[in-house]
Amino acid sequence: MKNITQKLSDAEYEKNFEELISPFTNNAAVVEAIRCLYCYDSPCTKACPTHIDIPTFIKKISTGNILGSAKTIYESNWVALTCAKACPVDDLCEGACVLHEKGEKPIEIGRLQRFAVEDFLNRETKNLFDKKPTNGKSVGIIGSGPAGLSCGAELSLLGYDVQIYESDKIPGGLNTWGIAPYKTNRADSLKEVELVKSLGVTINTGVTVGESISFDDLLVKHDSIFIGIGLGESGILNISSENLSGVFDAIEFIREVKKENWSAVDIGKRVVVIGAGNTAIDAAAGAVHLGAEDVKIIYRRSRAEMPANDFEFELAKNNGVVFQFLTSPVKIYGDSCVEGIRCQKMELGKNDSKGRRRPIPVPNSEFDISCDMVVFALGQNFKAEFLQSIPDIKIVDDKVEVNPESFQTANPKVFAGGDCINGGKEVVNAAYDGKQAAYGIDKYLSNF
């Protein structure tokens, strides 16, 4: 790529990628916990997709029972550290806190959860729960992201032999590779992986189902299978010159940033990110932190239709990212490297089938943006090709179809959860699915 930005010093990289939200000290955590009203109907718990008993874990912090607090959290969520740092709390638990109605700041639930969970993860001994005796049954799990880890942890406590198959050499999936490092870093994710392994779960890394081992072999080897795979790379637009040097996929770009070898990551001086979801924001913020001088996000609809939430939007703006709404890419141009992107102005027409106003090109409105790097962040593709050939698993609109309560697929021996059934939601949704699927699997296998 031409025009690579001057590399930053190590100290500048460290500063740019430092955590956005600092941890509580002991005293600050207790002071914050005491503010909680212990609401009888706990709207915060209802708003949490894993339904953590939030008032109880906060109450335990206020009385100094930090280990008990962590236990309450883990009863509902096995990737509680990642969720504490990466959940969109304004839209979930903290958004539902009754203190809003009193005109007060909501309880900082995410930070308190982080406080209790980090205290626990830093301890030598980690046996919070009793494990049932081995029942002689075995479950294979595909994918070691939040859904797979949650399912595996729960099944292991229920007495199952659990084998996770992970195609990457480093486990953790989305939690390890897909979340911007100023929210949560790889070390956090790997602590949660170690916790799940400490319960007796085996993680087989570098094993790709459909290549290293067939799905049919797994069906023979295990009494039940849980599919907890994530999504693949970003979609493409089929505009010309997507193969030029300087064109990147947002997921791959974030993965490179997550390796924390920042000076080795290719970065342009002027970067254009296409898309407006949280992945686009993470990629744009990553580009700023790596030293890009001019970072734009272009999106063909308006702010109102933008998938990224308010917190992410404000964060990006505060980082200097410029948003160009109602703008659609037409082509990327350059010889061998990106030199710019031709765009077209859009206006909004009638609603499409999903209820969003359809963007319509404005005639004769093309214009160019000079840049040396283009990042595609258009939503991720379903990547489980190996599932397409299994006749008794239904895939509808690129989602594996399951019973919403048991998480069982049309093949009774196979269960699924997380991004592969919902098309890509939050980590906390995958954590819930994995845990519920474990109960579904246990119910199914208990009948044999």
Ligand code: SF4
């Ligand atoms: Fe505490 Fe707010 Fe939850 Fe009430 S809604 S229990 S005040 S965190």
